[in-house]
Amino acid sequence: MPDTASESAPVILGNEPGSFPHGVLAERHPAIVRQVRDAFPHDPARREALDALLASCADGVIEPLPADADPTGRDRDRWAAWGMDAYAGRSWYDVPWLWAESHFYRRLLDAVGYFGPGPWQGVDPFRPAKLTELDAPETDEELAALDGLDRVPAGERTRALLHGSLWGNRADLGFRLSDRGADTAGKVDALVADDSDTLWSLLPHPATAAAGPTTLCLVADNAGRELVPDLLLVSHLLAEGRVDRAVLHVKPYPYYVSDATPGDVLDALWRLRAAGGAAAAYGDLLWTALADGRVTVRAHPFSCAPLPYADMPGDLREDFAAATVTVLKGDLNYRRLVGDRWWPPTTSFADATAYFPGPVAALRTLKSDVITGLSAATEAALEASGEPRWRTGGTHALIQVRR
């Protein structure tokens, strides 16, 4: 566990009416259940289970995972190790918010029969929404824009692709469920923290590189319009020779509505290759790199754990330790990286991530209250900006790096 600062800041709970976390539990979760119920012709048993989850969201307590929670029982054991016994019987609102949210998605998968056996086994309840987004005209526009990118100087191209991946994090379907204006709300281009120079010093262009082979671990977040620019960035870094190998971490099962799974990686890759033009060239490069082993995809069970990365198991720690740099995408990964706590915003990012086994970077749009690593001047300017939702509205973004 990180020592010093992390122990002192209070863990975020969802029990304060009117707060952002409370709204997620009280409003976003029921909306997600209803969306899933409307999207599939589930049988009566599944519908009953979804209705029970809906009722539980409103006023229920956390129940232990059922005996048939997964065919092997391994996931049940994992949840026991992740705190199930301590939290069963307590209100969703009184346990750590991160834990409650994460467990909600596990219960939802149970309700729809995801872990089977039965006809719904392995059916992603969020797939209709993910595919709609991947097929949206906006995705076409974003991919077509790549055709002009070849003509801009190399440095600008690299920056554009980094920022494409960063701002792609606004494409979060769960977020949009409770914030209908999220797509159109004006983004504030000036980042609240920008350590991108440090990132590039870790991944220098080969022309200036003194060191040996580089491995990038990219811990992905959302599928669709976030994963597509993530893949473009990885492809570009491979093409430029800044990265020799990449490990893409995704979720082993559907999570937080639009989080990317291995199947979503394939959907995004096919989408790129089918787009033609420059997009297809990026896709082809990645395809080859996956086929020859320079890029690998991992779906570690801890990626869906309700815990901070400080509690990661040894094999995941080894993966990150072997990387030249690990880039974590998105808001949830940020919460898990620094700890889902009420940090003073000027808490050092380096201190909060000191436990992480190697250089680490966060690319995140701000969609929850957690924040570290701001200068006092930036914090003061944000507080004075008249925008009360700068922490949660997805309008602001950061690039933070700890070498």
Ligand SMILES: O=P(O)(O)OC[C@@]1(O)O[C@H](CO)[C@@H](O)[C@@H]1O
């Ligand atoms: O990780 P992501 O996709 O950037 O964001 C996940 C998110 O939408 O979910 C949580 C609330 O449910 C918040 O942390 C955040 O707003």
